Amino acid sequence: MSKVVSVVIVLESSSRFGGWLWSTRRSDGAVFEHGPRGIRPAGAVGRNTLNMVDDLGLGGEILPVTYSHIASKNRYLYVNQRLHRMPSGISGLLRTVPPFSRPLLLSVAMEILVKKGKEDDESIHSFVTRRLGKELADIAVDSLCRGVFAGDCRKLSVRSCFPVLYNAEQHRGSLTLGMLLGSGPTPVVPPGPLAQRSIKESWAQWSLSRGMESLPEAITEYLQHSGKVQLHREAAVKQISPSALGWKVHLEDGVISADHIISALPAKALSSALPSSCEPLIQQLQHISTVTVAVVNLEYEGSILPVTGFGHLLPSSEDLGILGVVYDSVPFPQHNRPNGQTTRLTVMMGGAWFQEVFGDPEAVTEEHLLARANEAVRCHLGVTKAPSWSRVALQRDCIPQYYKGHFQKLKSMRSFIRQNNLSLSLVGSSYDGVSVNDVIFNGQTAVSELLGTGV
């Protein structure tokens, strides 16, 4: 049966909507991202976001990067104090490409013969070591996990972080076969005009001409005009208590009644707001950890890069503190200052190693973080000149970490919610995927389930 919704109230603790989608638009036209900078169009969740971009009328602002673009072809690893282009294409698989000691095709071919694992979850490092060998796990996968989760592949769960890999082994007995034959059902999302264009033009990722923050801005405007949604900024949820109707949501300066809560709060924030009657849920939410990333945007006069591509990543064995550097000007030159040649880079630091390398995030100074970022650019890219502009953003607790066993935590939390008939949906990056596509798709799915409609 469908529920009838009278009013939707959106509560946001800060002064702006959008969370980590946060862009600086300088008055001279340059754009700098302090959070996500590229969204993948592929798959059901990618198509779903593009359909929404269409509905919001943002299609004209899209900046696509195709698979044939140099930023899609060239990604680097900084290993043994040198940049190495990551192998791509058939020739990259057939040859021995440093820093690896044998052709990747050998590991991929042998992988077909490896027996299926027996555990119901495993760390990403253990899974890849078992199936593809220790070298790929230590270098390529260690770096990949730093470039997506800012996390440690020895702790992160393969089942929750890379469900495609986990399902390939479960359903096909091999990653190689899973990639070739598919590894289970995916949600059906018909492509709208923009998604169709992305397929025809072979987009690998996209951004928006005024930065990623245009997306939450357009959603906010759309909701304001709908007349059906009340949007409240600077309205932090302090406490949630049960009531006859469902819930009472306590704010700094008032109380709101709700028959259902869709929580997009980070898990720990929800945990501290829930009533003691939700004790098992409170504990499990509390144990979903997050990591802090220092995002340092740098702008240089002239063209300063010795190589061209998306950027480079470092495995934890090379440098614990520096995760990677994005060469923003390569995929998105449209975000450069319009007059004159400039290069924009972003250095990402810390993540799972933040405390160990930089100490308490509350105590670290911007000067120290900027100095470390400048030093990384000098060492890795040989850039000796100083940036003409920089900005340091310390993104506290910005990426949730799905550790081994995360899926059991989710199962148990959702079964507690069901068994106690709690009118509560859990959405946002703490649970079922950290990408922008995932959080949008999972948010929409929760609403459809509530209303009894399709996404």
Ligand SMILES: Cc1cc2nc3c(=O)[nH]c(=O)nc-3n(C[C@H](O)[C@H](O)[C@H](O)COP(=O)(O)OP(=O)(O)OC[C@H]3O[C@@H](n4cnc5c(N)ncnc54)[C@H](O)[C@@H]3O)c2cc1C
């Ligand atoms: C540096 C960085 C780079 C990234 N790069 C990419 C990328 O390239 N591609 C990609 O797809 N994804 C990327 N991501 C991931 C992606 O941006 C995030 O996972 C996603 O935006 C999270 O969205 P969310 O709504 O779940 O959470 P958030 O963005 O954290 O939003 C939660 C909101 O809740 C509010 N809030 C918190 N507590 C309360 C409270 N008590 N009451 C009311 N409101 C509250 C917060 O102020 C915030 O606005 C990146 C993330 C970071 C940090």
Ligand SMILES: C=Cc1c2[nH]c(c1C)Cc1[nH]c(c(CCC(=O)O)c1C)Cc1[nH]c(c(C)c1CCC(=O)O)Cc1[nH]c(c(C)c1C=C)C2
């Ligand atoms: C160096 C740190 C980080 C860089 N980006 C992120 C961090 C922590 C965050 C991030 N990047 C991506 C996602 C979304 C994943 C998705 O499912 O879409 C998130 C949360 C995209 C991404 N970035 C890299 C890869 C391989 C991916 C996955 C999708 C894709 O293949 O495009 C690699 C990468 N990230 C960074 C760099 C410097 C880099 C590689 C050179 C920065």
